[in-house]
Each structure stands twice: as C-alpha cells, then as structure tokens.
Amino acid sequence: MGIDYYNILKVNRNASVEDLKKAYRRLAMIWHPDKNHTKNKSEAEAKFKQISEAYDVLSDPQKRQIYDLYGEEALKSGQVPPPPPSSSGRGYYSNNYYNNNQQQHPNPNFRFNPRDAEDIYAELFGGSDGGGGGSGGGRRFKEGYFRNNVNGGESSGSGSSVKKAPAVENVLACSLVDLYKGAKKKIKISRTVLDSSGKIRNVEEILTIEIKPGWKKGTKITFPEKGNQEPGVIAADIIFVVDEKPHDVFTRDGNDLVMNQEISLLEALTGKTVELTTLDGRNLAIPVMEMVKPGDELTVANEGMPISKDPRKKGNLRIKFDVRYPSRLSAVQKSDLRRVLGGS
Template sequence: MGVDYYNILKVNRNASDDDLRKAYRRLAMIWHPDKNPGPKKHEAEAKFKQISEAYDVLSDLQKRQIYDLYGEEALKSGQVPPPPRSGPHHFRTQPHPNPSFRFNPRDADDIYAELFGGSSSESNGRARGTRDGFFRSTGADFSGTSTGTRPGTTPRKAPPVENELQCSLEDLYKGAEKKMKISRTILDYYGTLRSMEEILTIEIKPGWKKGTKITFLEKGNQEPGVIPADLVFVVDEKPHAVFVRDGNDLIVSKEISLLEALTGKTLEVTTLDRRNLMIPLTEIVKPGYEVVVPNEGMPISKEPRRKGNLRIKIDVRYPARLSEAQKSELRRVLART
C-alpha cells in the first residue's frame, strides 16, 4: 500500500471525521514549521506536509475509498482497475470508484487555515511576520481543540512573568553566560498538562545596566486557550566592595595623608579586569578633589569600543594630633607660601 496514512495520523481504519480532525489538530500543533525553528525546521516541514496529505486523503470520501481499496499508488496515478464483471456468483460489497478520478492534493497551509480559522494568506502572513506567530495566528492549543476565539482573532496572552537576575559588577563589565533552570507546565502530545524542567542560557553583554530586560518568548506555563506568558529576566546589580557605578562611569574612593595631599603621591587602582593603573597626583589635593581617568569606566553596550570614565574621589586624612614642635615647624614652612 505504500504510505500508511492511518499510521501517520495515529488513527484506526474506522476513524470518523471527528477522529481525523482531532488527530490532525494535535499533530499539526507539534509539527507546524513555525513552532520548530532552527535545525528541526526542515524535519518539521516534511512532517507537517505528510500529516496534511494524510488528512486530505482520509477526510475525502472518494480519495479514502480508492486508497483503502487500491493503495497510494493507484490514488496518485489515477490507474484504478476496472470494475469486475457481475455474474451469478459475484457480489460487490463496495461501489467501484470513478475510473476517471484524478488526484489533486490540497495545499497544507489551506488545510491548516481551514481547521484553525482564517484564510490561508492570513494565517501565513501572521505566522511568518512574528517570532511567536504560531500561537498568535492559530488560536489553538495542544489538546487539539479550538481556544474558543473567533476565526481571525488573536487569543488572550498571559501577562509576562518577571524574575530578578543578580549580576556582579564584573559580570556587567566583562560579560558573562548564566544558566537558569526553570520549571513550567506544558501540554504534552495528548493534551495533558505536565511539568517539565528546562535550562535557559542568558548571554550578559558588557555594559548592561540594572533594569535591562531579557525576554524568552512564551516560556511561561501553557494552558488550553491561552498563549503562554513571556518569561522576563530583569538585571539587578550586586553591590561591589570597591567600585560604585554611575551610569557608564565607575567611582572609587581613595584616602591619602595630609602630607601626600601637599607633596604628591602615585595612586594604584586595580580594575575590574585585574589590570593595575598607576595614577600620579602632582597637584595639591584640595577638599572635594576628583581625578578623572578617561575610558576606564564601564563599557558602553551600544558602542563596544568605548567606555565611560574612572572617577577617583580623594579623601584627605588629617592627623589626629600635632605636637607643639610639629605645629611650629608647619608655621615656619607654610608661612613662606
């Protein structure tokens, strides 16, 4: 017989029209190309076409009759054997198919649009125009039943679910990869709700700021009649022991003695990527003094080759007490300035 259409749709040979529709809907959900991007897309396209062809044949009375009696080859070639001669000892249990029958397969997208609502062109346009177009355009769920929306309308989508994503300042400076384990409810092959775990990979880009959102489309819980929620991770920045971030700038505080403030000093700063910067102080340091080192702050996410500034705030440490001799010496020295 060649291709076994009954096996493709996973129905028995006595399947009713309703059985065929339910089987097609269930399998079309799983193998629609828009729900299988990446490496599985070609396999999904072939499966989807096969499922559609099986439904096309078995849901058409004449096609199904020829297929049941003579198989796929006769169906597609149109070479239907002539009716047997009637005689006193011959009884025909089924009517003979029309010998002039020609097999005209229907388009897979037309079948899909017919069962899920909307025209073929509408369904294709929406599905291919959005990243999450399959659920948006069909209004269907994994149980193989309609969501109850009118043809051509968009089913309700669950509100997004937000989760905090803790990142160190080093993560946001250098970039990082984080693995997030999630647990969610899905509708399986048979339309039954079950729990599954999944690992999501988040690529932290250098320069991302607190409040940056990373969205995984439709990774929330599935339920009949509702488009799953988007899963959103919101970046939060952990406090750092040395640096404070101010936009694209990094601020670090350094304390020096009064003598160093007056006579000079070379400051050493270890950056977030473990480089040592040597910054000389050659001027007299006054209250509120700040040294600005260009291009040593945080990376600018939209301009990868640029960084903000490193700002070094200087705090002068005064002596707790001075002896009379020290005071006298200071008066002598400073009186000349």
C-alpha cells in the first residue's frame, strides 16, 4: 500500500474529519519548521510535508476512497492495480470488489492534485482566508516559505502579513568563575502557547544555556520564538544578555585579568612572593625579585581569561602594585635608613 497516511497522523481508519484536524494540529505544532528547532532542519521540513500530505489525502473524501481501496501508488498514478491471486476477499484489494466493479477506477477522470503544505497549515491555524486552495496564495515549501524576513515578519503570496512580536531581553548574571571555566544554567520560563485546538494555555519550560569559557559581558544567547504565542502573531525571540558579577580579587580587562596587590615599603625594596588562588582553584606563588615602585605592574603570561574562539589560549594576569608606606618612623629608623640609603 506504500505510505500509511493513517499511521503518519496517528489515527485509526475510522477517523472523522474532526479527528484528522486535531491530529494534524498537534503534529504540525511539533514539526512545523518555524516551531521545530532541532539541528536537522531538513528532517523537520520533510516530516511537516509528510503530515500535510497525509491530512490532504484523508480529509478529502474522493482521495481517501481511492487510497483506502487501492493505496498510495494508485492514488497518485491514477492506475488501478491488478487483483491479487488470492480469493479470500479480505484486505484493500478485495477480489469481490474487482469482480463487482470490473477493475475500473471509481472516478476515471480523477487526477491527483496535492494541496500546498502551507495552504493547509494556514487554513487550520487561521493564517489565511481559509479557502484551502490547492495552488493559491500559500508560500511554497520548496522555496523555503518558512523563513522569516529581515524585518521580523513573514509574508505570504496572498499579500497577508504575519507580524513577529519584538524580542524580549533578559539579563543573565554570571560569575567570573562561570565565564572562566564555563557553566550550564537552567532557567525556568512561563509562557502562553496555542494547543492543538488553537486555544491559549500556560506552560512552564526549562531553557538550558551552555556558558562557554571566555564569554564576555554583552554576549547574547537567543532562543527563537520562545516568547508568548498568540493567534496571528509570531512568538517573540527570548534573548539572554551576559552580565558579569564583581569578583573579590580579579577584574576583567578584555582577555586579561587584573588584580591589585598592596605591599609594604620593605617588600617593595627587598622583594616578595605574591600568593594567589586562580579562578579554576590553582594556587600560584609568583616571586617579585625586582624593586617595585608605586604604580608598577607585573605581567604573568597565559594566566588571564580563556579566549572564547580558542579556549586553549588565555590572556595575561596583570598584578598592579600599591606600595604601603609606614605611617611614622622613629628617629633610630630614620638614622638607619640614612645610613643604608644615603649613598644610593
């Protein structure tokens, strides 16, 4: 029998027109290329086209009669297959039927003319005049008629225009550790959707965001059409914009990490080992051998933030020194300093 249209729509063979509509609406909401956001876009388009063809055949009494009697090939070719050798009288190709009807097509003038997938979708979801013409004003599947235009809307060949709701932006607060190591955040949203019957209902959904090492403040993550659904309006995109929480030790400057380090005057003159814990939990001991003047900066290569385009590479760590002078010196200390530094 070829393609099993009943199985495609998940209905039984006695399904009414209303049953077919409900089944089509439910599956179209899953596989419509504008609603389905799987990585395999071609699979969604093929599934949606198959669903539309199944509904087209089973909702048309004449097409359904020929399909039920002879199958898909006969429906599309217009040629009645020969009767099978069995005389059991059971199944779609019943010998009794052939004997009684002399193996003639129920309607010799019938020509299979499939309706456009978008015309069907528009008819059942209220996006067109509802006439459901076979080759009228709908957008063509082969021409990629599900693509949104650059102005954020969709238009059909019939001249109607479907507006897309403005994008909704939300702040995604991330710690510097999240942006250094990468993280996964799950965010619960509440939105309105159209069910298979076209009614609006509230649902909750979990959106998962994979934060990549090295992402910067201002990075945007877009979830297409995850906003509220309303009749006649394409749902808004939801956009999360990365923001950076302050860190106790480090600040970020591009791909570099910057930290302030206060040292005493004695340490500035005689040297010091700066000890710190990195954002990924490593303990570093950085020796400062040269004399440090106020405002000096020490650069430690490859200890900054990961570079998002190549996380194996990192920026630098920059240590800015602030020399802490003593609040007072005794006469003896001053004398000792003059003796030690006087000849310098």
